[in-house]
Amino acid sequence: MSAENMEVRWYRAQFSSVVHLYREGKDQYPEQMSEYRGRTEFLKEGLADGRVALRIGNIRLSNSGLYACFFRSEFSYQEAALELQVSVSGTNPLISIEGYQDGGIQMVCRSGGWYPEPQSLWKDLKGQPLPSLPGKCFRDENGLFQTESVLIVTENSNQNLTCTIRNNILNEEEVSSVYIADSFFPKVSHVTVIRLSLNLLVLGFFIPLLIYCLRKQHKEKDSLRCKLKDFEEKYLAGFVLRKAGRFAVNVTLDQETAHPELWVSKNLKSVKCADITGEQPKDLDIVDSYRCVLGSERFNSGRHYWEVELKNKTMWHLGVSAESENRERYKSIAPEDGYWAIRLWNGEYKALSTPRTTITVETKPTRVGIFLDYEAGELSFYNLSDDSHIYTFRYSFPGTLRPFFSPGIHGSKEDAPLTICPVIDWQ
Structure with missing residues (x-):
């Protein structure tokens, strides 16, 4: 039904927390919360068909959360609730070489200005994911996320790389690419290679036996650890409940x-x-x-x-x-x-x-x-x-x-x- 002669109120947690108010055929601003003043526009094109829409400009992280749309006529009233998710796509990733680690080159991919926490992923030239070290993510003074992802590149691995930072809510991503030349990789002397080969030959005799023993011991410990964890969680929760009583x-x-x-x-x-x-x-x-x-x-x-x-x-x-x-x-x-x-x-x-x-x-x-x-x-x-x-x-x-x-x-x-x-x- 037409909403032209109705009161239409958009509000937050409380009925008096007015985001925008339409009443008596026009917008009413005195009751509007100060943080939304000058930022809202009530779209009236669909009022005759009972459709209303609210545009909020200059969106902020604090605007996320639940909103209610309230209709009231002379004879009845009704409302509906919806949740607004605020999302921000950040800067293009910056890839840098930080040094040498574990026989390879340590690559770091950084990007900022994201919300919520983005997904960070290294890929090869064919678009296949590459295993990387656990990434870091922290929030800046504006509440936006900064991310760092570390990849160790060896001479025999793929040297054409891309770093992708993805916002899953907006289905948007930023991508940067880099190529690592052979001259960047550390060289190993022939003496070092010979010594390493001899050591591997000696250890090769003991490694299979050691792996077998460790695997058997590890399986036994994992089984016991799982049983102990389940028992501890159940016992501790029950103990706390009895204490709380x-x-x-x-x-x-x-x-x-x-x-x-x-x-x-x-x-x-x-x-x-x-x-x-x-x-x-x-x-x-x-x-x-x-x-x-x-x-x-x-x-x-x-x-x-x-x-x-x-x-x-x-x-x-x-x-x-x-x-x-x-x-x-x-x-x-x-x-x-x-x-x-x-x-x-x-x-x-x-x-x-x-x-x-x-x-x-x-x-x-x-x-x-x-x-x-x-x-x-x-x-x-x-x-x-x-x-x-x-x-x-x-x-x-x-x-x-x-x-x-x-x-x-x-x-x-x-x-x-x-x-x-x-x-x-x-x-």
């Missing part, structure tokens, strides 16, 4: 911080998305767009542990939030904005660090344990379905923290709630 706290939900489209149980232990087709909330500005709710408890010291039942939910956020009277300050779920959380979104588990960290779990968690050690600066998550460790944030927390819960962004009658569970005391 001694610091269990009775967490309850703070109804006053709940998003209008959330339903909170009377005992303040469960929360779920309400049916979004119901009555329109009176005040959409009280909390952010993640449909979240905070715990009533506040932590600024000590150790604290609580557990949350997930059942078969397909979307959720769990963690802690920094307390502030000005929630406008928190624009996205990330440590620099006062959130330390993990999530399940579109079937993928992630720690909402900067940058995001993908988490691999062997068993789908139906119940998660959360352990906060404030003085140590650690917030840990555990999968109680198999007593395994999920992820740990390490951070110098800036003040008072509160438990943070979000059951998702879609509400339905069949949607399962997030439920704070009683903790078993293993002491």
